[in-house]
Amino acid sequence: MHSRVTNLAAFLGFGAILLALPHTLSFSQQEILVFLTINVLVVASYRLLTLTGEWSLGHVVIMGVGAYASALLSKRLGIYVPASMLLGAVTAAMVALALSFPLFRMKGFYFLIGSFAAGEIIRLLWKRFREPFGGPKGIKKIDPMPDFDIGIYAFDFFEPISYYYFALAVVGVSLWVMWRIERSPVGLTFHAVHWQDKLAEASGVNVRAYRTLAFVLASGFAGLSGALLAHYIGTINPNSFDVEQMVFVLTWTIVGGTATFYGPILGCVVLTILNEIVLREAGFEQMRPLIYGLILILSVLFMPKGLESLVRGALSWRNAGKKKVGETEATE
Amino acid sequence: MFAKMFKDGLTRRRLLGSGAAIAGSAAAAAILPRTAFAADKVVKIGFLAPLTGPVAAWGKPGLDGCLIWGEWINAAGGINIGGEAHAVEFVAYDNEYDPSKARTGATKLIREDEVKFIMMLGGDTWPGAQPVADRTGMLFSTLLPSDLSPDTTTLIAPCEVHPIYNVTGVEWLADNMPELKTAVMCAQDDALGLPSVATYLAAFEAAGIEMQDDPLLFDPATTDFAPVVTRLISGNPDIVCLDTCYADYVHPICEQLFQQGYGGQIISCTADFYQQIVAKTSEEFMEGFIFQFPDFDDPALNDESINFQMPNEFYAEYASRYGADQWGAVSWEYASIMDLWKAGAEKAGSAEPDAVLAAMKEGGTGLHAFGEADWWGEDLFGIDNALVGNWPIVVIEGGKATIKEFRSIPEWYAKHGELLKKHMSAYGQMWDQRA
Numbered sequence: 001m002h003s004r005v006t007n008l009a010a011f012l013g014f015g016a017i018l019l020a021l022p023h024t025l026s027f028s029q030q031e032i033l034v035f036l037t038i039n040v041l042v043v044a045s046y047r048l049l050t051l052t053g054e055w056s057l058g059h060v061v062i063m064g065v066g067a068y069a070s071a072l073l074s075k076r077l078g079i080y081v082p083a084s085m086l087l088g089a090v091t092a093a094m095v096a097l098a099l100s101f102p103l104f105r106m107k108g109f110y111f112l113i114g115s116f117a118a119g120e121i122i123r124l125l126w127k128r129f130r131e132p133f134g135g136p137k138g139i140k141k142i143d144p145m146p147d148f149d150i151g152i153y154a155f156d157f158f159e160p161i162s163y164y165y166f167a168l169a170v171v172g173v174s175l176w177v178m179w180r181i182e183r184s185p186v187g188l189t190f191h192a193v194h195w196q197d198k199l200a201e202a203s204g205v206n207v208r209a210y211r212t213l214a215f216v217l218a219s220g221f222a223g224l225s226g227a228l229l230a231h232y233i234g235t236i237n238p239n240s241f242d243v244e245q246m247v248f249v250l251t252w253t254i255v256g257g258t259a260t261f262y263g264p265i266l267g268c269v270v271l272t273i274l275n276e277i278v279l280r281e282a283g284f285e286q287m288r289p290l291i292y293g294l295i296l297i298l299s300v301l302f303m304p305k306g307l308e309s310l311v312r313g314a315l316s317w318r319n320a321g322k323k324k325v326g327e328t329e330a331t332e
Numbered sequence: 333m334f335a336k337m338f339k340d341g342l343t344r345r346r347l348l349g350s351g352a353a354i355a356g357s358a359a360a361a362a363i364l365p366r367t368a369f370a371a372d373k374v375v376k377i378g379f380l381a382p383l384t385g386p387v388a389a390w391g392k393p394g395l396d397g398c399l400i401w402g403e404w405i406n407a408a409g410g411i412n413i414g415g416e417a418h419a420v421e422f423v424a425y426d427n428e429y430d431p432s433k434a435r436t437g438a439t440k441l442i443r444e445d446e447v448k449f450i451m452m453l454g455g456d457t458w459p460g461a462q463p464v465a466d467r468t469g470m471l472f473s474t475l476l477p478s479d480l481s482p483d484t485t486t487l488i489a490p491c492e493v494h495p496i497y498n499v500t501g502v503e504w505l506a507d508n509m510p511e512l513k514t515a516v517m518c519a520q521d522d523a524l525g526l527p528s529v530a531t532y533l534a535a536f537e538a539a540g541i542e543m544q545d546d547p548l549l550f551d552p553a554t555t556d557f558a559p560v561v562t563r564l565i566s567g568n569p570d571i572v573c574l575d576t577c578y579a580d581y582v583h584p585i586c587e588q589l590f591q592q593g594y595g596g597q598i599i600s601c602t603a604d605f606y607q608q609i610v611a612k613t614s615e616e617f618m619e620g621f622i623f624q625f626p627d628f629d630d631p632a633l634n635d636e637s638i639n640f641q642m643p644n645e646f647y648a649e650y651a652s653r654y655g656a657d658q659w660g661a662v663s664w665e666y667a668s669i670m671d672l673w674k675a676g677a678e679k680a681g682s683a684e685p686d687a688v689l690a691a692m693k694e695g696g697t698g699l700h701a702f703g704e705a706d707w708w709g710e711d712l713f714g715i716d717n718a719l720v721g722n723w724p725i726v727v728i729e730g731g732k733a734t735i736k737e738f739r740s741i742p743e744w745y746a747k748h749g750e751l752l753k754k755h756m757s758a759y760g761q762m763w764d765q766r767a
Contacts, residue, residue: 028436028443136525232432234462276436
């Protein structure tokens with residue numbers, strides 16, 4: 001009971017911090033916060049995919065599928081933006097389902113290369129077909145999220161604070177759903193497919209179906225993040241979803257760690273703050289790629305289990321301390 | 333500076349460069365108008381361009397040039413706005429050629445740094461900044477007028493009317509080498525490459541030069557140019573056109589052309605850091621290479637029709653600070669835009685964006701770096717926000733870029749404008765096709 005109250009208080013406190021956070025930031029930091037919130041959904045969805053042991057190089061392109069679909073549906077067919085975002089997510093999931101047929105004939109490194117090739121084919125299609133994808137220039141003047149007023153707060157979605165609250169709600173719900181999936185029997189089967197695929201198969205688990213399910217679910221959430229991005233900046237092009245962006249997602253995931261739900265999110269938050277705020281403010285703007293690369297190498301060398309290992313270390317140290325105090329009190 | 337000079341070794345080149353730079357600074361102080369300088373008045377200018385990544389070659393050298401420009405202007409008393417001298421300060425933000433970072437950068441520069449004018453490279457990044465420009469009314473400049481459309485009322489292209497000036501190079505080539513009759517072209521398949529492809533196609537057609545094949549469009553992620561070049565020169569063309577390829581492509585393509593034994597004419601929009609290409613190939617191979625961006629130590633820039641202030645001294649200062657091999661297409665361009673902005677702000681007596689824009693465009697003409705020019709563009713861009721006049725044709729001779737001639741873009745357009753519109757339409761590059 002005591003633990004539940006503590007957890008609820010911590011959750012409410014964290015929620016209050018997230019709500020108050022943009023008001024403590026400068027305008028440009030608010031903008032970065034919006035993109036950071038969207039990227040949190042990208043890395044969290046990427047981890048969902050990696051639960052089955054497969055690492056993809058096409059995740060950012062799938063994010064782009066959601067962005068393009070949502071942008072086109074709202075711009076061409078006049079579909080209400082929140083509905084087009086959901087349809088964008090569904091489109092990304094459907095494209096992933098179609099890709100799963102050739103891709104899941106492969107495993108491991110071959111799947112990695114196959115996903116990269118599939119992603120490049122999609123990107124080249126966006127470039128090749130100016131109608132409807134806009135070719136290399138992409139799509140401009142994408143409909144923004146329509147403003148509305150809820151009495152206590154008027155949402156003007158040009159302003160980063162308004163869009164942050166909207167993105168926070170969408171990302172929060174998505175993270176909760178992903179969290180529930182991982183804790184469900186389906187999530188446990190994802191782990192089984194990763195660590196003991198032969199044993200799982202021998203136990204009657206359809207390994208390929210579960211890999212496909214993880215890929216489709218992760219792609220749906222990635223598509224949703226792409227839609228959030230498209231309707232905020234108002235423009236997308238094939239270069240927005242190229243392999244360079246994918247390297248960022250991989251870096252966040254590797255530096256954060258994939259053993260826990262929060263690992264990649266931690267990597268994304270820490271590295272984004274470092275890259276976009278600390279290094280820029282410190283006057284190292286033009287040296288950022290160098291420093292960023294150095295951090296990746298150092299983290300792999302000295303922190304192979306990612307930033308999450310620091311958190312886990314701190315938590316176990318605290319728990320050990322509590323246990324020791326309890327034992328001392330019991331002895332006395 | 334002197335300690336560094338002696339530590340690194342005093343070479344003849346460094347001595348000459350530094351001497352010219354000192355002379356330039358002194359001359360700047362003597363020639364530029366002196367006003368009572370009030371150190372507490374500062375006007376901030378935003379620089380929102382790629383400073384890192386593959387497109388940095390069209391951002392970073394421009395910032396370096398602006399810093400020299402700013403130091404010279406401040407040394408000469410600053411900018412006189414409404415009777416008061418203002419020091420100029422550049423605030424840079426690296427947008428990494430990413431629209432989302434362009435939006436963040438525009439927000440920071442306008443709402444936090446309170447700049448009065450923002451210079452951009454444009455291209456993919458402009459649509460990210462455009463909502464901020466629309467909402468705040470901030471005056472922006474771009475080097476790529478293909479960003480212009482009727483609703484970009486606060487965006488100007490006052491220096492480089494890319495890619496329209498490329499027609500002057502082809503026209504000069506046709507006049508001076510009439511025996512060259514066939515051409516091929518390659519370009520990266522992106523927002524910068526395609527309008528340039530359309531322009532070169534129009535220019536070749538106007539000059540009576542036949543295209544051997546459709547333009548070869550390669551993906552911007554391409555790193556191996558051997559197959560691209562092999563296919564390109566398989567028909568033994570008289571002319572290879574490199575369109576507006578990024579420096580990262582021009583260099584390896586030239587190396588491949590050299591290694592695969594091509595001996596014909598090469599024409600390109602840019603040849604940034606061409607000394608490095610000469611070093612990788614040979615002086616003989618690069619002899620006669622035509623492009624559009626001069627070194628500013630060229631004596632032809634001392635002509636009285638040139639409006640860029642002390643180009644030779646500017647080049648010497650740039651070369652002494654960053655090295656002559658770091659001089660690129662944009663090293664002078666952002667500084668020349670600042671010349672126009674300064675004149676506009678002084679004329680308006682205000683640094684406010686709308687007042688400066690009105691002063692700049694008053695009379696429909698402006699003092700472009702290469703001479704007096706017209707505010708033009710409604711035909712192609714839907715708005716007269718591009719400053720168009722003469723443009724130089726540059727040829728590499730003896731390993732050094734040399735201006736051969738200045739030619740008029742409006743005169744070419746008056747004769748062949750319909751051809752340009754035809755090819756622009758075919759590539760979906762007219763303003764009403766770009767939404």
